[in-house]
Amino acid sequence: xxxxxxLAAARAKGRPTGLCYIRNIFTDFMEMHGDRRFGDDKAIxxxxxxxxxxxxxxxxxxxxxxxxxxxxRNFGSAHPEGYRKALRQMKLxxxxxxxxxxxxxxxxxxxxxxxxxxxxxxxxxxNLTEMMALKTPVISVFIGEGGSGGALALAVAxxxxxxxxxxxSVISPEGCASILWRDSSKVKEAAQCLKxxxxxxxxxxxxxxxxxxxxxFSEVYETLKTELYHSLVLKKAEEIPxxxxxxxxxxxxxxxx
Amino acid sequence: MMLTKNLFKKPGNPLEWYDGxxxxxxxxxxxxxxxxxxxxxxILLTGDLNENARVCPKCGYHFRMNARQRIGLxxxxxxxxxxxxxxxxSNLIGFxxxxxxxxxARLESxxxxxxxxxxxxxxxxxxxxxxxxxxxMMGSMGTVVGEKIARLFEYAAANSLPVVGFTVSGGAxxxxxxxxxxxxAKTSAAVKRHGEAGNLYVAVLTDPTTGGVTASFAMEADVIxxxxxxxxxxxxxxxxxxxxxxxxxxNFQRAEFLLEKGFVDEIVPRRGQKEYLANLLSxxxxxxxxxxx
Numbered sequence: 039x040x041x042x043x044x045l046a047a048a049r050a051k052g053r054p055t056g057l058c059y060i061r062n063i064f065t066d067f068m069e070m071h072g073d074r075r076f077g078d079d080k081a082i083x084x085x086x087x088x089x090x091x092x093x094x095x096x097x098x099x100x101x102x103x104x105x106x107x108x109x110x111r112n113f114g115s116a117h118p119e120g121y122r123k124a125l126r127q128m129k130l131x132x133x134x135x136x137x138x139x140x141x142x143x144x145x146x147x148x149x150x151x152x153x154x155x156x157x158x159x160x161x162x163x164x165n166l167t168e169m170m171a172l173k174t175p176v177i178s179v180f181i182g183e184g185g186s187g188g189a190l191a192l193a194v195a196x197x198x199x200x201x202x203x204x205x206x207s208v209i210s211p212e213g214c215a216s217i218l219w220r221d222s223s224k225v226k227e228a229a230q231c232l233k234x235x236x237x238x239x240x241x242x243x244x245x246x247x248x249x250x251x252x253x254x255f256s257e258v259y260e261t262l263k264t265e266l267y268h269s270l271v272l273k274k275a276e277e278i279p280x281x282x283x284x285x286x287x288x289x290x291x292x293x294x295x
Numbered sequence: 296m297m298l299t300k301n302l303f304k305k306p307g308n309p310l311e312w313y314d315g316x317x318x319x320x321x322x323x324x325x326x327x328x329x330x331x332x333x334x335x336x337x338i339l340l341t342g343d344l345n346e347n348a349r350v351c352p353k354c355g356y357h358f359r360m361n362a363r364q365r366i367g368l369x370x371x372x373x374x375x376x377x378x379x380x381x382x383x384x385s386n387l388i389g390f391x392x393x394x395x396x397x398x399x400a401r402l403e404s405x406x407x408x409x410x411x412x413x414x415x416x417x418x419x420x421x422x423x424x425x426x427x428x429x430x431x432m433m434g435s436m437g438t439v440v441g442e443k444i445a446r447l448f449e450y451a452a453a454n455s456l457p458v459v460g461f462t463v464s465g466g467a468x469x470x471x472x473x474x475x476x477x478x479x480a481k482t483s484a485a486v487k488r489h490g491e492a493g494n495l496y497v498a499v500l501t502d503p504t505t506g507g508v509t510a511s512f513a514m515e516a517d518v519i520x521x522x523x524x525x526x527x528x529x530x531x532x533x534x535x536x537x538x539x540x541x542x543x544x545x546n547f548q549r550a551e552f553l554l555e556k557g558f559v560d561e562i563v564p565r566r567g568q569k570e571y572l573a574n575l576l577s578x579x580x581x582x583x584x585x586x587x588x
Contacts (some may be wrong), residue, residue: 068427139351149534157558159510163511167487170483190466210505218469232469289477290445290484
């Protein structure tokens with residue numbers, strides 16, 4: 039499949055969104071709202087749940103299903119308070135020794151006046167440094183679109199997994215085509231050049247694992263449930279300094295010569 | 296033809312005054328003697344402007360400035376020792392025309408990459424220092440920029456040195472795809488470790504600092520300073536205007552706006568930066584019995 043077809047699948051109407059994963063993989067989910075600084079960003083859902091009985095912190099981008107819901111969720115594009123809510127929950131996870139699971143599905147952080155005046159760049163930057171040093175295991179799973187810094191702010195993890203049709207890119211192919219070639223018809227070409235598919239990213243060592251998407255989507259949930267549980271149990275057994283060193287090295291290697 | 300074109304050219308091209316080795320390779324661009332200030336419209340002699348740290352003597356407008364000139368302005372004499380000077384980018388993901396762009400950027404800036412790193416002293420206080428290069432693909436962050444900055448922070452951490460960094464960047468370098476995005480995490484990791492060891496990091500945000508650089512090491516400093524009027528933001532103003540169809544308030548994303556909103560500590564004009572930084576470094580000397588040990 040061409041990169042652009044993958045992207046179309048990742049953005050397709052009816053594709054399961056963050057909350058679907060939370061409902062189908064975890065039990066006893068308790069949503070926790072708000073960043074304690076400004077408000078509650080509905081583009082990111084966060085809370086505590088059980089994964090095969092084990093308490094974990096779950097954070098997910100939520101794009102919304104219906105049009106009304108999409109608008110309420112701001113199409114999954116978070117404001118600074120969304121990233122600060124996520125970080126608050128991660129800090130609690132660290133305090134209580136819970137592993138963290140993030141589901142990423144966003145075209146990018148929200149770009150608008152409200153986001154800028156509340157410090158979108160600062161909020162993302164803070165998540166990057168704090169997640170890098172978070173003293174508990176983190177696994178991030180890309181389930182749809184992964185757009186730039188807004189996606190990375192939930193993906194500084196010990197392992198990053200991707201669904202077969204998920205994408206992850208430094209810029210949207212639309213943005214790339216219009217900036218580089220001033221030609222929005224070159225979107226397909228841009229998608230190809232950016233190397234944004236799960237296969238490409240596996241080859242580039244950006245992700246550890248690609249989760250296949252069979253026709254019966256419930257298998258995806260089952261796979262994730264089993265694999266997340268096994269991986270997190272193993273990571274929980276590791277010494278924290280060793281875990282953090284591996285996380286540092288995981289990101290340090292990109293472009294190191 | 297060339298002269299007519301230059302009349303309408305944006306001010307601040309380094310070739311207008313840069314005396315570096317690349318000058319002879321671009322013989323078709325004549326020296327421009329005058330430049331008009333975009334703020335007060337005064338006509339300034341290019342030579343005078345450079346004498347004045349590229350600040351308009353009439354209204355204080357800060358013109359863009361390249362990395363070497365910036366380093367020269369804040370460091371003591373010839374104290375600057377460059378590190379990783381020879382690192383160059385390659386076309387890691389096979390992006391079309393990237394080699395050509397790199398070649399052009401080297402020629403235009405006279406630098407190998409979009410950041411200059413090293414050690415120096417400021418007012419007698421040693422530090423590690425980086426200055427991003429606006430004339431190299433607008434200081435965009437690819438793997439080499441990320442690597443040089445990560446190495447600088449690691450070196451500074453190993454040697455208990457503070458880091459002073461001047462940012463100017465259009466953001467992540469899209470020609471390196473996802474690998475440029477990873478530099479945000481990589482540099483953040485190095486900044487975090489440097490800070491955890493009790494070292495000071497001061498960032499000076501200059502015009503423009505946007506995108507992936509704002510959303511990583513620019514906003515991670517212990518002390519964040521900005522130059523007057525500098526554009527600082529995550530999404531660029533044009534993107535916001537186009538995608539959101541929002542009319543932007545005056546001064547939006549300017550240094551003064553960020554100060555008002557609480558995202559920078561102080562606005563420090565270029566002329567006072569050396570003294571300001573020296574004073575800051577002096578108050579963060581390690582093991583002086585007053586600060587952290």
